[in-house]
Amino acid sequence: MSKTSYLTLDKMTLAYGDAVAVPELELAVEKGELIALLGPSGCGKTTTMRAIAGLLPVKSGRVVLDGVDITRVAANKRAVGLMFQSYALFPHLTVYENVAFGLRLKGMRGSELDAKVRAGLTSVGLAQFADRKPAELSGGQQQRVALARSMVMEPKVLLLDEPLSNLDARLRLDMRTELQRVQKDTGVTMIFVTHDQAEALSLADRIVVMKSGRIEQIGTPEDIYNRPVSAFVADFVGFENxxxxxxxxxxxxxxxxxxxxxxxxxxxxxxxxxxxxxxxxxxxxxxxxxxxxxxxxxxxxxxxxxxxxxxxxxxxxxxxxxxxxxxxxxxxxxxxxxxxxxxxx
Amino acid sequence: MIARTLFIPVVLLLVLTFLIGPFLIIVAASFSAGETLAFPPQGFSLQWIFKVFTVDSFRASFATSMLLAVGGTAAALLLGIPASYALSRYTLPGAEIVRTVVSAPIIVPGIIVGLALLRYIVVPMQASMTLILFLAHTALVLPYAVRVVSASLENLRSDIEEAAVLLGSSRLGAFFRVVLPNIRGGILSAFILGFVTSFNQVPLSLFLSAPGVRTLPVDMMAYMEIVFDPSVAALSSLLAFLSIGIVFAAERFLGFSRYV
Amino acid sequence: MFQNRAEAFALALPAALFVTLVFLVPVVALLSEGFHLNGSWTISAYVDFFSSSLNQAVFWRTLKLGAIVTVVSAVIGYAAAFAIVGLSPTAKGRVTGLVMMPLMISPVARTYAWIVILGRTGIVNEALHAIGLTDAPLRILFSETAIFIGLLQLFLPLMIISLISALENMPRDAVPAARVLGANWFQVFWKVILPLTREGLVVGGTLVFTGSLTAYITPAILGGSKVLMLETLMYQQVSVSNNFVAASVIACILIVMSFAANILLKRVATARNKIRREGAAA
Missing domain, CATH: 2.40.50.140 (Nucleic acid-binding proteins)
Incomplete structure (x- = not known):
């Protein structure tokens, strides 16, 4: 394992009560990489993502981010962003206040705050919707609010839960382009979870295929698509015979x-x-x-x-x-x- | 065909007359000019409406009932909101036991609870009757508080709390910043339901009275046994309009019935 | 779902502890009084209680009134619920509101109204006298009839509300389908509507039955000191006779009856559902 990796999961074991969901996971992610965790439901990909975010305690092993062991660091002090599958916007707050939420908690006020929120909203093309409530936006717009809300916090790692699955075909292409642009502009490290091989192949730099809590194969989209190492991966990416x-x-x-x-x-x-x-x-x-x-x-x-x-x-x-x-x-x-x-x- | 077109209005007229008619009669009787309770009322006057406000025991027991309804419901919410939160957001071992215990006061008849408290808390501990009434009404309202608050928590996605935490909020902060503002309607509805339940409750308070300490409905029942004038009718009308007004406003502004 | 057990306990404990101390412990203590006489455990208090013909009469009257009120409210409830479900949405909302309104009014006020209506100089007697049907006023007040009327008015809204939601949750095409297959209205009710709304009927029935069994205000005001039900008898035992053992016995009977009614009716509902499910699978 590379010592210089930006995010390292070192023998990370996750469990619900006594039931181990993910045993001794090893994964190294480089800075600025776009990684897909791919697998069927129940394979442990969402569990892994929640553990990186700090929403699920790590039973044993370590999570190291940017040279710091964050295994026991609380979720609200990790500088890890998460865009939820349901977007999880705060229904009682305006779009503006949703984006300002984390910045205010950091103590940011006044013109600095305003400039930052406006810039965040402009970058996702929603500046004119600042005073709306989330319920007044379309699903695609809500998702971009969620993206802006995470990105203004300048997270070290942005996690995305099934970022394209709730969108129709046209919006899917928009969002894919949007995510790639954000990643190029900011250089943020992104890890997204998906059960859809097409989504993983089209978006990721590297794909991590998971099965029953274990990594089945790690590789570039070309590797995974053309050179599956196991019957499971082959089946998952469309080898039918x-x-x-x-x-x-x-x-x-x-x-x-x-x-x-x-x-x-x-x-x-x-x-x-x-x-x-x-x-x-x-x-x-x-x-x-x-x-x-x-x-x-x-x-x-x-x-x-x-x-x-x-x-x-x-x-x-x-x-x-x-x-x-x-x-x-x-x-x-x-x-x-x-x-x-x-x-x- | 004629039978079917007539069916709906006739049934509704009969049922609504039976359900609401007696209440209208009480309202009419409270404007009577006569000395005894009767319908049709003899003449028209407001004397009984005014008299209600001059009866000392009514004023005292009204204050007691208000205190119990407001204080008891508030206390029940203080206990019930965290419990509802634990039941709906955590994997709590023995959750079913907690749920059953917390909703038990709704199942056991109030008169039994009242007597039990009298025998085992008031008498042996020489406890203050107002305090015991307060505790009893808190316990009575708690199941309603838990039910209504739980329902509005179930309607709220739990991932917004995780989102708040990942944006830097503490867990407690996430509750106050993100959860509470979104279940405000449910909490107010629980408050109104609890208030009405507590205010109208008789059997629970029956044995729990001391000189000068009595709830209003119990006081009304005692008054009725001695005096047969329209003042109880007047008081009943006033209270009924008060509760209907509160519930109507709640429905108008909060969509009360969504939570109950 | 959060995993932290300590937090969960800390949040739930105050409420559970409060109910345990202020409610469960005293109630259990009260109930145990009836089984614990002169330092030993016995059921003699129950034997004594049921050997009194007065107590027996009160017990059976309570059960009888509970059953009659439940059955009558179910019959009226179906008619009313049908009528309401057939209305336009706005009218339905308003009428449902009117049906629920009595629930907001103090039961004391609601019961009190029947004194004006059923009393010696009440509307009913005045009307009967005016049209020459009676010479002397009928004694309706302080009778089982008066209690029955009072309880019916008190609990009918609960039955109607339960049946409205049951009828609304019924598959839309069930009744037309049965009609097309040649069922008459009577058959439609017994074979289609009743089985499909059974759960609502059970919910409403449980509320009405246990509510009637454990009613205090209605028998106290409309039954007087002679026509007692279990709760008014319990009140008398305490306030007149100071007989706490008898009160404990009555308390236990009330609780057992309420729980039994709940469990029994739940059984009926699930047993019928099981038959229905198995029938559907076959």
Missing amino acids: IFPLEAGKLKTSAGLVPLSQPLSDQTPSAAGLAWRPRMVTLGSGPFRGTVRGTSFAGHTREYLLDSVLGEIKAEVDASEPVHAIGTEVAFDLEADRAAPLSRFN
């Missing part, structure tokens, strides 16, 4: 099935292989599948095949000849197109 390997053969419910070509030298130790639907060769190959379902998806056409390997999902260009439901199609799973999995779980 995943098989364990045994003695160089695919292990299926119908026994061991030999591959059409030998395994390459790079993957002698692979525990499994995974193919996206796009990686399945359709129309030729040693395997036979019966078309159970097909659907047109614009550029491409998707097929669901029943075969000796089990259920196979394939996706080919829409310009290719159509295979009717019930017909038999030849297909291949080529080893050199597959993503090799070092762990199968």
